Amino acid sequence: MIGITAYGAYLPRARLQKQVIADANAWFDSGLRGLAKGEKAMCNWDEDAITMATEACADALGREAGTTPAALLLASTSLPFADRQNSVILAEAMNFDPANLRTLDVTSSQRSATSALLNALDIAAAGRGDALVVASEHRLTKCASREEMLYGDGAAAVAVGQGEILAELVGSVSQPVDFIDHYRAEGRDYDIGWEERWVRDEGYMKIVPRAVGALLDQAGVAAADIAHFVMPTDQRQVPGGLAKKLGIPDAAVTDNLLQRVGITGAAHPLLLLAQRLEEAKPGDLLLVVGFGQGCDALLFRATSRVAQWRPQRGVSGWLAAGAPETNYNKFQSFNGLLDKELGKRSEVDKTAFLSAMYRNRALTNSFVGGKCGQCQTVQIPRAHYCVNPECGALDSQEAYPMAGQRGKVATWTADRLTFDFNPPAYFGMVVFDCGGRLMMDLTEVDPETFDTGAEVSVHFRIKQIDTQRGFRKYFWKAIPKR
């Protein structure tokens, strides 16, 4: 038996209230008012497809050692690097053992995640070991566009293998068609689409039934027996319409979270799957569709384990962890959509010294410190001489992963002088419960409740963006526990 062994998700904390988009733009396009219900998940300035993917991975697998899969597939159409394998950054941020690990970026389509999942299942079926698919999306949208209203940011992760299965694969079908509901050309920031009615009638309503019909035939499953129908689309009525056409019960149709998250692009099939797996009962059939230049359709049957297993937070947890954002300008600023005066302090040269980055990647990518073999003192960064003045042993430290560690804030400030995309810049001394301490950046701080003693966990985030050279550096930041 092969199937899903773990799943997880991540949604950025900020939830932009769609009303503010409409308030700013309805003078220009009054039609936007009709889409202005609810909220959408919005990346902080220091989040992107890679940082969200890291969170989704950790949500699925935790941060304990020994979770390295045989293959890591990262699906997205908004990866920060066109030539620097993004999944490798993710692998190091997860501190996966690189001794025998396949990595792959899967991109260029809204069905890249389901296609990656199909390939992951084949890897598992071939007996190569568990494969982890992570899908993450942070798409740029034009001001006052329909997409701005509909798209949201998020990530999900699904691990597949032959071990303890939560949902077994029943069957799958993949049918490519060069149907261009929208596209984004090389070097372009934004999607260009076609009339919705055409996309619905010629696209969804014809392409999806063909693939799903083939799958149900192949699997010998009746549409009426489907308990969860995952049909990602930004068209509100399409999932229900398709269900009706296919004979899938209404109750099985999965809410696309348009008013809570927005459509998270390539990540959306896995995000919705992760959500339904939280709710699935043993025996439930889950039909997952990926749509984009054709259609992937995958059918899973939940096992008896599905009810016992839970991700760290899961979609439900992340949905509940949102904080409303009503500042449209902040959304535009974080996404670089404004020709904004950032001040002279932002102009400092941000060259990435790649050789130094490479030497220090255990610290910067993986947040690995050292533990002294003689006095057991944990320290970060790892150094030749032990930091404990009573010890001071030379080259005594073993690598000590600290990404999963919690700590407390000993000192801090909210700095309004230093340049930050989201001032004030919070940073302070984090003292880890396992020992070790580091003066480090904080993010996602609530000024009203934050103070010395706050409990924090650490998270992989963007540290600095070099707009001049199109590079970004990552490091770990502390986030207060909520």
Next chain:
Amino acid sequence: MAKGIRDKVVILGAGCSKFGERWDAEPADLMTEAFEECLADAGIEKNQIEAAWQSTGIDAFSVGPGAMPLSIALRLPYIPVTRLENYCASGTEAFRAATYAVASGACDIALAMGFEKLKDTGYGGLPQRSRGVTNDLYYPNLSAPGMFAQLAAGYRAKYKTDKQDLKRAMAHVSVKSHANGAKNPKAHLQRPISEEQALNAPMVAEPIGLFDCCGVSDGAACAIVTTPEIARSLGKRDLVSVKALQLCASNGEEGGFSKWDGSYVATTRIAAKRAYEEAGIQNPRREVSMTEVHDCFSITELVTMEDLFLSSEGGAVKDVLDGVFDADGEIPCQIDGGLKCFGHPIGASGLRMIYEMYLQLTGRAGERQLADPKIGLTHNLGGFPHQNVVSVAIVGRYDA
């Protein structure tokens, strides 16, 4: 065991430029201003100087690396000139180098010159700069006030100090320095402020407001040192000698181990203990007449009072509010206005402090002259509270 530097070297002359936003001045102008005053005070010819040290903190924003800027600006006669940089302790480092050179007998007369040209950046505050290729990969996104604000958080947590009480004590520190600066014609900021102004100023880095920050200034300060014997032979009376010169650099323990609680500066305590021992001071609160400490931010000065053992641990808030360090208090602090109001051209600051101590000890401090001071202490703190270099210098009357 080494006997230390006490009374081996005296200050032959000292000089200081006007500090401030010297839009008019090149570094060479600032140096010349300080040097001409110093040379006249020393009563020697330029060619009697046998070696010189130049301190500049941020070379990229003033004159570039190396020691030629000093040598060329003053047309020094092909003598050994060395540039020193050790964060905000740079000025005291130059003084230490010149003093040690004289004490060793390697030369008779040496010059220490510190300067900084900070106001060519186009924005307020210190220049943005790299902390080093690797450090930049993981150091937080910091400004200087942000780093020193950490002290306030640590102090507040340790002593359960009310946020407003601490803020009020910080305000008192600044109000006092502004009052002192108002009596100093060379100071950058010469206007007195009220406690309300300090309390209500725009926030820079919680809880540090604008008036908790020192001036970012252009300026130069220098001193010429020699032996007591040579000073006497040149007709000098009322000699001011070096009693102690100590330096302490963090080794990463405060920032990387588990003992330090963020409420004090460990290196200041170590350097102060050594300096008191070197100077033969048993009871600093009684024996030190006055101090010039590194008040880059008001909270730094407050904590430094404890770290120099002038206030008890946790006692600085009360001492500050009681006026112990005011101009008419028990141990006046920043009688010249301090970094706060005299200004903080980084490389010059340590020497500016020595300059003021020297003026006070020779009774030439004008309107701000203290009554009969005998021992002056200067303190610099460069870097961050958890990772820094601290200098403590003690000077006093040679006959005291």
